[in-house]
Amino acid sequence: MSHWMRRLHKWVGLILAIQFVLWMSSGVMMSLLEADKVAGREFRVKPPAPPAWPRDVMSTDAVLAATKENIMTIGSGWVLDQPVYRLQNDKRSWLVSASDGAAIVVDAQLAAKIARASYSGPGKAGAPRLLSYTLEARSHKEPVWRIDFDDADETSVYVSSRSGAVLEHRNSTWRLFDLFWMLHIMDYSERTNFNNPLLVASAIGGLWMALTGVWLLFVSVRLAEFIPSRWRRSRTVNLVATSGRPQRSIDAVQGDTVFQALARSGLQLPSNCGGGQSCGLCEVRCVGNVPAPTGADRALLSPAKLEAGYRLACNLPVKRSLDIDVGDATALAxxxxxxxxxxxxxxxxxxxxxxxxxxxxxxxxxxxxxxxxxxxxxxxxxxxxxxxxxxxxxxxxxxxxxxxxxxxxxxxxxxxxxxxxxxxxxxxxxxxxxxxxxxxxxxxxxxxxxxxxxxxxxxGDFALKEGAREKVFIGGGAGMAPLRAMIHELLAKGATEPLHFWYGARSRRDAPYVEEMREFALKYPNFDWNLVLSGESDEPGIQNGLVHEAVLTGLLRTHPNVDSLEFYVCGPPAMLSATREMLRGLGVEDARVAYDDFKI
Ligand SMILES: Cc1cc2nc3c(=O)[nH]c(=O)nc-3n(C[C@H](O)[C@H](O)[C@H](O)COP(=O)(O)OP(=O)(O)OC[C@H]3O[C@@H](n4cnc5c(N)ncnc54)[C@H](O)[C@@H]3O)c2cc1C
Ligand code: FES
The missing domain is CATH 2.40.30.10 (Translation factors)
Known part of the structure; x- marks a missing residue:
């Protein structure tokens, strides 16, 4: 379970990593930007308290009576120094002068005046532009006037074309903030909706990462690792040869893994992952007291090895003194x-x-x-x-x-x-x-x-078995290496049993030692060589397809006694698992399939 969780954690982490970086960096950037500038207060004139409402203006009743349209709301206010009424119905809103009831149109000239009156900075106003929609004033749905000022912060003032109200002061600091805000809430269109599905999914993914991270911390790091090793009880790891003969004893402390204890004594077990429970190379055989396999053991070691007492040393805690078989301990040192x-x-x-x-x-x-x-x-x-x-x-x-x-x-x-x-x-x-x-x-x-x-x-224990059974070698990529060594050995020793070598590559250019294998096939009647290319090839004597399928149709389906064969398999993980699956499908026992997993 923890093995799969670790994998899932890794891949989900990879997918979310960019968004995590964006969340963190945009959060930091937003917190560093000056709040006054972001809010557009830097050059915005604080509106003065409105003067007393003049007595000599039209009453609201008079304005309503003079209007032919159906009015839903009416409000009073000021546009610059002019008292106005703001009228609204279900279709539009507009302004009329409170003095004589005449309609007031917020045109470019008036908008520029309003903008200048709301601005206290050093910039000069440019020509107003009427915009039907802009992200910079996105919360206001009516057309707006934009008046740009040529100050250092590139201030733009937005004035409502309907009510003449100053809607927003925007500037380059706000624009930067808005960009980070968009990245933060992942709403790449309107930049307002923090319930959008992307954000919800990423936030749930982030929470899942945090929870599984805590869980993995507890399952991967033993409590003992938080205790300084000098305060932990001392233990002994006894190394025994495969024959059972004692080799040497290693001092360890309770809570170490066997991998750590051996490394501290200068015995470095094979590893591609540095003790990270992911390469499966650090296997050792427990002698006597065999602990139950963990998820990582089950994921990386074959059932036959688990049965024989093999466990991953980097996942094997030294709880009490224990005996283990590491093969040749001197080779490790x-x-x-x-x-x-x-x-x-x-x-x-x-x-x-x-x-x-x-x-x-x-x-x-x-x-x-x-x-x-x-x-x-x-x-x-x-x-x-x-x-x-x-x-x-x-x-x-x-x-x-x-x-x-x-x-x-x-x-x-x-x-x-x-x-x-x-x-x-x-x-x-x-x-x-x-x-x-x-x-x-x-x-x-x-x-x-x-x-x-x-x-x-x-x-390594990938080795030729005793006896002279007919042998099938199936390989791909660098998996050629150990298979070639075995074939050299058998042919040089004068083996007489039939030897079949099926090797898969993408193209002829990717296949090493082809000439050597062809010569062997000519020289030794018991050896046959089959090159299978997954890419296209019309060279005579070369088959196209996947090597595990080619060996099935070319040899195994027609073989009179598949049960008598011995298999040696080595190659890329996908080829290896497809071949093992195919052999299992034919009913070949695991014990007759030796394989070397390069894991890459
Ligand atoms: C028993 C055994 C025998 C081998 N024999 C050969 C051989 O004859 N010829 C040969 O070319 N190679 C062989 N290998 C593979 C070799 O040991 C290295 O794993 C390979 O060369 C890649 O290592 P690297 O340091 O170049 O890549 P790294 O720097 O480790 O990694 C490069 C990339 O590959 C990924 N990666 C690396 N290792 C693993 C892994 N174990 N599982 C999943 N992803 C991984 C990394 O995530 C990274 O993306 C053998 C491996 C084993 C276990
Ligand atoms: S060192 Fe890689 S699995 Fe143990």
Whole structure:
């Protein structure tokens, strides 16, 4: 639940973020503007108390008697120094002189006089303009005269064309206020209605964000985290090998997560999210006392792993001393180094990077290492992009500077067994573009021959299973890396079982190692290679469509014994889940599907 709430909170927050910024900034701006100017009082002459009503003027009865129209209201007042009656019926309102009952028309000349009389500033009045409607005097529905004054604040005086009353003094301070007011109440037309659906929806969204934020605070941050660690009880985390053999003990304090306790002791578990319960890489196996899985565990770990006692270390509090299996604890503590020996752009956004480790590394095909991505900042021109990839890079827009402001670790699978590559680590890295390009992939793309790289590992349980079952490899994107390592291994070892490799890419240009796979297919009769392109292609031997659909129609539907097959799947999240769904639909047991989720 909290996992989904976190996701929803993130996306709703992203949608509302702009409006939050507008609410806050417009609120701040409105509060900073001078109230007198906003109210139009700066140059507005305070109306003097009206003089005593003259005795020698017409009575209201006389005015009504002289009028042919049906009058609903009559009121007395002054226009400049002239006593007037204001008459109104259901159709219009107008002025008559109180002296002789003659109609008074508020024309341009009179409007200018009234405006000048109401204005005390240094500006000179411009020519009056009659407006049937203006946002600046929106609460008055009758036509109005606008008289602009050429003062520094660009004052405009609005005079009613019917009653001759001074309606508004507006100026540039008010105009700025009005703009912020519009952004604040989200009424982009009339700027008056704060019951408009946009504002109501955003306000409800904002309240929801605040409530879920408080809720997430309570579920994400344990009470113990508010207590200084020196006042908390000490606990022990015992690391045991998968065989059950004790490895070492780590001091922890109650309320730490296992992730924090290990990190404090220099054992950095694999992570792409820094302990944020969203990458699913920090899994550890609880030995003995296994706590109930949380929502985040269920969202990020497979049912088989949950069943086997795996939990996310960043979501596993140390309440009492506990035993956990983290695989090879020494690999977590080790920081290794190596030197880049080759960099090859294989497709516009896939690059092969080879690193010679300073000390020998042993790893199984399918394993990955965690590259330590340092703090860096490089100009985008630092990237060496081959001439024939320039057009592809242009489609991702102008590349911002590549930067990372805090050390992070990123996982990269080994793309060929080390023994077949002179002990070197070969990575296949996909560049993650965007307004802020990926920190890890951006770093990998800045590497040049001779650069030093730090890493830890290898890690991972994506591995070939024992036995010689017929195998189907299904991949896409950088998912080629671990699958290729497995295929290299099997073919070099002389595997005789049928091996099928189905690889999906957008276009032929995006598919790496095609020639190598074609050669393998020619050389090894038990290996077949199938390239599936989601974009159009008329190249012979290449299929069009989605790889999970192609493998279904091209192999599985006609296979005499799908139950005998073993599957290895790695690729982008959408491909991965569609493939797993398709296999489940065929009744393939989860235990026969090994997959590596890069999460991106
Ligand atoms: C076991 C494993 C093996 C991997 N092997 C390879 C490999 O061989 N080749 C390869 O190219 N990549 C591989 N990856 C992916 C790699 O570790 C990085 O996640 C990837 O390079 C992006 O990292 P970044 O620092 O460039 O992007 P970031 O700076 O982390 O992020 C860039 C963008 O991607 C989003 N993003 C990043 N990570 C995630 C995530 N985990 N979930 C959701 N959104 C995310 C961010 O929100 C952001 O929008 C592997 C991952 C795992 C877990
Ligand atoms: S560190 Fe990412 S889920 Fe635990």
């Amino acid at each position: 080790d920081e290794r180094a190596g030197v880049v020996t080759s960099v090859k752009p294989l497709s516009p956004f896939l690059r092969e990077i080879t690193v010679r480790p300073n000390a020998p590394v042993a790893c199984r095909p399918g394993a990955y290492v965690q590259v330590h991505v340092p703090v860096y900042e490089r100009d985008a021109t630092h990237l060496e992009i081959p001439e024939d990839h320039h057009e592809d890079w242009r489609t991702v827009g102008t590349l911002a500077a590549l930067a990372n402001d805090a050390p992070v670790r990123r996982s990269y699978s080994v793309a060929v067994p080390l023994e077949r590559c002179d002990g070197q680590l070969t990575f296949l890295v996909r560049f993650v573009p965007g307004p802020k390009p990926g920190r890890g992939s951006g770093y990998m793309y800045t590497l040049k021959v001779g650069d030093e790289v730090h890493f830890s590992g290898p890690f």
